Amino acid sequence: MYDFKILVVDDEEEFRNVYRIMLEFKGYEVTCASSGEECLNILEKESFDLVLTDLKMEGIDGTQLLERIKESGFTCEVIIVTAFSTVENAVSAMKLGAFGYFIKGQDPQILLKEIDKLVQITKLKKDNMAIKNSLMKFNFLLETNSSKFRDVLRVAKKAAESNSNILLLGESGTGKEVIAKYIHQCSSRKNENFVPVNCQVFSDGVLESELFGHEKGAFTGAIEKRIGRFEEANNGTLFLDEIGELHVNTQVKLLRAIENKTIERIGSNKSIGINLRLICATNKNLDKEIREERFREDLFYRINTITIEVPPLRERKEDIPILIKFFLDNYQFEMKKKIESIEDGLMEKLTACSYPGNIRELKNNIERLVVLSENGALRKGDLPAARHGTEDNHEFGAVLKPLREIRQVSEMKYIKHVLVRCNNNISEAARILDISRRQLYNKLDEYGMTDQYVK
Structure with a gap:
């Protein structure tokens, strides 16, 4: 059931208990208050979808409580309950x-029917708000x-006019999926599905089932037929992120699907035609791979008809102030915290960082600053220690090197x-780096650090 929180207010314990039992049986999350004053104190600390309040109570009665809730701007709805029904009271x-x-x-x-009606209305409002916020976020991340x-963006928009396969290159966190969605929105397929798949989060066998689907009984645990992401994206856009992580065997099947424009579900020899735009992305050097x-x-050569390289954040520092404002507004709203001041020098530090984690790292930094803020103030001391300084130019030495080597x-x-x-905890390190354990192991292997950190 959709999460729906109800605050029951009644000065008689017997009625509070009856409502709690009845509403919890229906799957609602219920909290009780014995007075209007207690209700207002609870609403100051926690949000609810509905206040179900008795009309006649000592102190603040139901009508006064309704007025106070509306005046205070609490977003919950109110249903009045009373034993004394008059037309005047209802009106x-x-x-x-x-x-x-x-x-x-x-x-x-x-x-219960009245509450169920409110549940449906509230769910619809929240879904619409989520869609609106997602669209606003998407559009905002394209401002530059x-x-x-x-x-x-110019090349992406031009590429969207064709049906060519597109390869997006760039470091982790640069916003490659945002560009993929932009291409989809600019294309003739914009009213069809945009289906993203992160190839690094699935094991090889699971990924094949995820991409191509499977028939019932195709393998242990396949208790029903399932369509894959290729079929889901038919007539739309399939976005394969971290394609450099694909196992060679899966690469063969992907190549065949692209060339033949058909797929076969696991456990079936029936070919299914597909018509979609394929966009792939990776932060790996595919030439080296x-x-x-x-x-x-x-x-x-099949996936890179058009290649677009998304620049890291350090190469588009003009956009850092725009992104800071967006993430700051977003987290103030999410956390219900108002930021009224920013410590001197903090904006300069945020702008001067090199951001190896790109937009994702900047986003995490802003979230951290808002979480740790006190009295509405963002403080320099709350930035992660490793991000306090600017780049130290002397560390590069006298010999100039290719940018790729410096990045490595x-x-x-x-x-x-x-x-x-x-403390060499691989799982914790992967979480902080915002990559999978598998990807971290690959990095350690690439840099010859496996023996040192993997026992």
Whole structure:
């Protein structure tokens, strides 16, 4: 059931208990208050979807409580319950903004139906708000003052006019999925499904089932037929993130699907036609993966008809103030905290960071600052210790190197730093780095650190 929280207010314990038992049996989360004053104190600390209150109570009665709830701006609805029904009371309550009016002694099903109606309305409102916020967030993340990112958007929009397969390259956290969604929204397929799949979160066997689907009984645990992501994305867009993590065997099946424009569910030999736009993304160097025979060259040429490289945040620092404002507004709303001041020098520190974790790292930093804020103030001291300073130019040495090598060195140093802070706990380090354990193991292997950290 959709989570729905009800605060029952009645000065008679017997009625409070009856309502609690009845409502909890229906699956609602119920809290009780013995007075209007207690109700208002609870609402100051916790949000509810509905206040179900008795009309006649000592102190603040039901009508006064309704007025106070509306005046205070609490978002909950109110249903008035009374043993003394008059037309005047009902009209008065509805004029003050009550959702409904229930008479003690009536069939409880009448009250339950009224609450169920409110549940459906509230769910619809929240779903619509979630869609609206998601769309606003998506549009906001496309705002830019960076010429590099504007070029990315220009190429992406142009590419969307074709049906060509697209490969997005860029470091983790740069917003490759945002670009993939932008391409989908700019294409003729925008009214069809956009289906994202993160290839690194599934094991090889599970990923094949996820992509191609399976028939009932195809393997142990396949208790029913399931369509895969290819079929789900038919006529729309399939986005394969972290495609560099695909096992070679899965690469072969993916190549066949792309070439033949057909798939076969696991456990079936029936071909199913597919018509979709394929967008892939990776933060790996696929040229290196091909040389080391971890990625098929023929698949590479199939997926990169058009290649778009998404710049890291350090190469579009003009956008950092825009992103800070967006994340700050977002977390103030989510956490119901108002930020009224920012300590001197904090914005400069946030802007000067190199952000190896890109937009995701900036987002996490802003969330941390809001969580730890006191008296409405953001403070420099609440930034993660490893992010206080700007880049130290002297550490690069006298010999100039390709940017790729510098990135690798920086990444290796930071992974070591996180592992030390986590006492070499791989799971904890992967969580902080916002990557999977498997991806962290791959990084350790790539940098020759496996023996040191994996026992």
